[in-house]
Amino acid sequence: MLLSWTSAQVRAAEAPLLADGVPLMQRASFALAGAVARVLRERRGRVVGGSVVLLVGPGNNGGDALHAGAYLRARGADVVALAVAPRVHDEGRAALEAAGSRVVVVDEDGVAAAAARAAGADVVLDGILGIGARPGGLTGVAGALVARLSARDDERGPVVVAVDTPSGIGVDDGSATGTVLRADRTVTFGAAKPGLLLPPAARLAGELEVVDIGLDLPGRPAIARLEGHDAAALWPVPGPAAHKYSRGVVGVVAGARRYPGAAVLATSAAVLAGVGMVRYLGDVADLVVARRPEVVAGPGHVQAWVFGPGVSPEDAAQRRRIEHAFDGVLHRAEPAVVDAGALELLPPRVPAHVVLTPHAGELARLLTARGHRVDREHVEAHPLRHARLAHELTGATVLVKGHVTLVVGPDGAAYAQSDAPAWLATAGAGDVLAGLLGAMLAGRAADVADDPSLAAALAAAAALVHGRAARTANPGGPVTARAVALALPETVAALLGADASRPTVGWTAGSTARATTGPTATAPTTGPTTRSADGPGRGGRMGR
Numbered sequence: 408m409l410l411s412w413t414s415a416q417v418r419a420a421e422a423p424l425l426a427d428g429v430p431l432m433q434r435a436s437f438a439l440a441g442a443v444a445r446v447l448r449e450r451r452g453r454v455v456g457g458s459v460v461l462l463v464g465p466g467n468n469g470g471d472a473l474h475a476g477a478y479l480r481a482r483g484a485d486v487v488a489l490a491v492a493p494r495v496h497d498e499g500r501a502a503l504e505a506a507g508s509r510v511v512v513v514d515e516d517g518v519a520a521a522a523a524r525a526a527g528a529d530v531v532l533d534g535i536l537g538i539g540a541r542p543g544g545l546t547g548v549a550g551a552l553v554a555r556l557s558a559r560d561d562e563r564g565p566v567v568v569a570v571d572t573p574s575g576i577g578v579d580d581g582s583a584t585g586t587v588l589r590a591d592r593t594v595t596f597g598a599a600k601p602g603l604l605l606p607p608a609a610r611l612a613g614e615l616e617v618v619d620i621g622l623d624l625p626g627r628p629a630i631a632r633l634e635g636h637d638a639a640a641l642w643p644v645p646g647p648a649a650h651k652y653s654r655g656v657v658g659v660v661a662g663a664r665r666y667p668g669a670a671v672l673a674t675s676a677a678v679l680a681g682v683g684m685v686r687y688l689g690d691v692a693d694l695v696v697a698r699r700p701e702v703v704a705g706p707g708h709v710q711a712w713v714f715g716p717g718v719s720p721e722d723a724a725q726r727r728r729i730e731h732a733f734d735g736v737l738h739r740a741e742p743a744v745v746d747a748g749a750l751e752l753l754p755p756r757v758p759a760h761v762v763l764t765p766h767a768g769e770l771a772r773l774l775t776a777r778g779h780r781v782d783r784e785h786v787e788a789h790p791l792r793h794a795r796l797a798h799e800l801t802g803a804t805v806l807v808k809g810h811v812t813l814v815v816g817p818d819g820a821a822y823a824q825s826d827a828p829a830w831l832a833t834a835g836a837g838d839v840l841a842g843l844l845g846a847m848l849a850g851r852a853a854d855v856a857d858d859p860s861l862a863a864a865l866a867a868a869a870a871l872v873h874g875r876a877a878r879t880a881n882p883g884g885p886v887t888a889r890a891v892a893l894a895l896p897e898t899v900a901a902l903l904g905a906d907a908s909r910p911t912v913g914w915t916a917g918s919t920a921r922a923t924t925g926p927t928a929t930a931p932t933t934g935p936t937t938r939s940a941d942g943p944g945r946g947g948r949m950g951r
């Protein structure tokens with residue numbers, strides 16, 4: 408699991424070490440130089456003669472860049488620092504100059520020339536602002552320079568390496584307003600920061616490398632991201648004594664004569680995810696059973712529900728079925744996925760074993776209907792804030808679909824999953840996710856009843872499996888929702904085969920499938936480790 412801590416938590420962890428004279432900046436900048444050296448080797452075969460431009464801001468973030476520049480100069484790189492603030496870190500400047508490189512202060516008249524210089528480099532190191540940044544993007548000379556650089560669309564342009572964070576993102580809230588230089592790689596110190604995992608800023612961070620500088624990070628992490636072995640540990644794997652009822656039955660209320668496909672996709676995903684049985688309730692049972700003969704049409708006992716794919720709230724029959732089924736959800740602790748049309752049928756308050764799966768537009772409608780007028784664009788700009796608001800208002804676990812999928816649960820638990828290729832933004836993909844998550848909730852219904860916060864972890868794991876299934880279905884190319892569903896068995900097998908035996912980091916109760924939920928206050932990822940903050944970076948220029 409990749410865990411992130413806020414800038415205040417990181418600063419608090421740094422303070423005692425700095426008081427003891429621990430050379431944190433040297434550790435950070437040495438590792439940073441190593442990362443840049445790897446980029447240079449990948450790009451041009453060697454470090455010697457590689458051109459590196461440092462964009463240097465007023466604080467310690469610029470200090471990191473300057474010290475890294477000094478290390479790189481000592482290794483034979485051609486390094487120049489462009490200072491976008493009148494003053495830069497004194498020791499860093501001295502180190503760079505002692506290594507034989509210059510610091511050029513850029514003023515307004517020099518912006519065009521500086522941008523051209525940076526554009527011609529092999530690597531641009533963005534050391535303008537780090538965790539000291541006020542959100543809102545870059546302004547002044549820094550903003551003008553970055554705007555010019557960003558406007559260029561040159562395939563052989565420089566690889567941009569962000570120092571700690573892409574400068575100017577909302578480090579703690581993931582906001583990305585104003586001018587920010589999009590990075591191919593972010594080398595971050597001590598621990599990942601929330602803004603590197605959260606949308607919309609996460610897409611500006613590229614590949615993420617977490618460098619361990621020896622911080623002891625206490626308290627609860629801000630945002631977590633599950634990795635394959637975490638999802639494997641959460642997966643409901645049947646034991647030898649399992650039978651179809653003990654493995655879980657999921658009831659799916661989906662589809663209508665006008666939208667039969669959603670019912671087929673949701674039930675198919677549930678079947679292919681390996682649940683014990685799928686019951687279908689709705690008007691297109693003939694079609695569903697024809698496409699998926701494993702599905703049982705009609706009511707009966709279930710352990711979990713999927714409500715809503717392809718359901719119109721005006722459909723009186725489906726509405727009655729869902730309202731009736733909510734009885735079991737509220738009084739027998741049956742977990743449920745509430746998707747699409749069923750979101751409008753949600754009771755005023757529900758327990759956390761109910762998982763809402765809106766996209767940004769549906770979340771905006773849900774919040775507006777509950778007295779918080781907001782539009783889709785605003786939700787997309789601040790998805791975490793709005794997911795949290797929806798959780799507070801409804802009590803439900805909330806999964807917001809997007810390129811990065813967010814899940815918010817009780818006690819501040821929040822996950823940001825970035826597993827899906829952009830190709831997955833396609834009609835029907837949400838129906839597959841709903842069926843898949845329903846199957847997982849049915850398989851672990853008893854555990855969810857014991858600990859409703861498990862629903863959030865399962866929802867994050869479903870997002871991971873969904874994204875990986877899309878990649879499995881057609882690596883690097885277009886996928887259909889049906890192909891994603893069909894790829895589920897292979898994806899789950901790969902996940903369990905590759906990862907099930909590996910220990911899970913950071914879960915409260917170890918690595919078994921009975922693990923309870925939530926990131927704990929265990930150590931951050933040890934590093935340096937490379938993890939994708941937002942899927943593959945652009946253009947493959949890192950030679951991955």
Ligand SMILES: NC(=O)C1=CN([C@@H]2O[C@H](COP(=O)(O)OP(=O)(O)OC[C@H]3O[C@@H](n4cnc5c(N)ncnc54)[C@H](O)[C@@H]3O)[C@@H](O)[C@H]2O)[C@@H](O)CC1
Pocket residue numbers: 421425431432433435436464465466467468469471535536537538539540541542543544545546570571572575596
């Ligand atoms: N404290 C330490 O010893 C360590 C700090 N490290 C580095 O230090 C960074 C934090 O350094 P600082 O606290 O100096 O802060 P920054 O270097 O992030 O920012 C410097 C200053 O810029 C100004 N500023 C903020 N937002 C602005 C905006 N939008 N436009 C213009 N100016 C703005 C503020 O006055 C801020 O204090 C980390 O991100 C990391 O890179 C690392 O070297 C690890 C160790």
Ligand SMILES: [K+]
Pocket residue numbers: 468533534535536537569570571572573574
């Ligand atoms: K930076």
